[in-house]
Amino acid sequence: MPKVDVVDLNNQKVGEIELADSVFAADINEALLYEAVRHYLACRRRGTAKTKTRAEVSGSGRKPWRQKGTGRARAGSIRSPLWRHGGTVHGPQPRDYSYRLPRKMLLGALRSALSAKLREGRLTVVREFALADHKTRTVRSVLDALEARRTVLLVDNSGDQKLTLGSRNLPGVTLLPSRQLTPYHLLGHERVLMSEAAARKLSEVLAK
Numbered sequence: 001m002p003k004v005d006v007v008d009l010n011n012q013k014v015g016e017i018e019l020a021d022s023v024f025a026a027d028i029n030e031a032l033l034y035e036a037v038r039h040y041l042a043c044r045r046r047g048t049a050k051t052k053t054r055a056e057v058s059g060s061g062r063k064p065w066r067q068k069g070t071g072r073a074r075a076g077s078i079r080s081p082l083w084r085h086g087g088t089v090h091g092p093q094p095r096d097y098s099y100r101l102p103r104k105m106l107l108g109a110l111r112s113a114l115s116a117k118l119r120e121g122r123l124t125v126v127r128e129f130a131l132a133d134h135k136t137r138t139v140r141s142v143l144d145a146l147e148a149r150r151t152v153l154l155v156d157n158s159g160d161q162k163l164t165l166g167s168r169n170l171p172g173v174t175l176l177p178s179r180q181l182t183p184y185h186l187l188g189h190e191r192v193l194m195s196e197a198a199a200r201k202l203s204e205v206l207a208k
Contacts (some may be wrong), residue, residue: 127195138141151189
């Protein structure tokens with residue numbers, strides 16, 4: 001089992017934690033990571049793009065002019081797709097882009113993402129996020145002490161309001177409980193700061 005240092009909010013080592021090999025030292029499957037991210041983005045799509053067909057645009061249904069004798073091309077409706085202000089052919093219609101990805105694939109991708117972050121040295125386990133207050137500058141100072149200055153993913157299961165309020169206005173900082181963690185979030189942030197309780201929970205649940 002990989003041993004990971006546990007630090008406090010001042011980035012001082014206060015202990016060690018043993019994590020499951022199958023979760024934090026798994027083989028990195030790039031194909032699974034791709035499928036998981038694609039699935040997440042597809043499920044987020046609203047699918048509200050809409051164009052009007054010839055049956056939906058405004059305009060008379062009367063034939064513009066008689067079929068023969070005018071010298072003009074024959075026309076049956078001013079709502080024809082060939083005409084300006086006419087309907088659109090094969091345009092986008094509201095649809096659901098989401099699809100089901102097997103649970104084993106999602107869990108496998110999550111293990112790969114966690115292992116990749118730990119292997120790259122971009123995952124830090126923090127004893128607990130015990131903040132003095134709920135101010136944004138307090139959270140910013142903690143992130144600076146932990147050398148997390150760009151995009152940061154905070155994983156904490158305590159539901160602490162101080163951490164929630166203090167981190168929500170920081171650009172590039174996302175706070176999630178471990179049960180909502182996805183490969184998309186892990187790959188989309190440069191650093192991952194995880195509470196010790198959340199790390200133990202992930203190591204226990206994903207090892208099954």
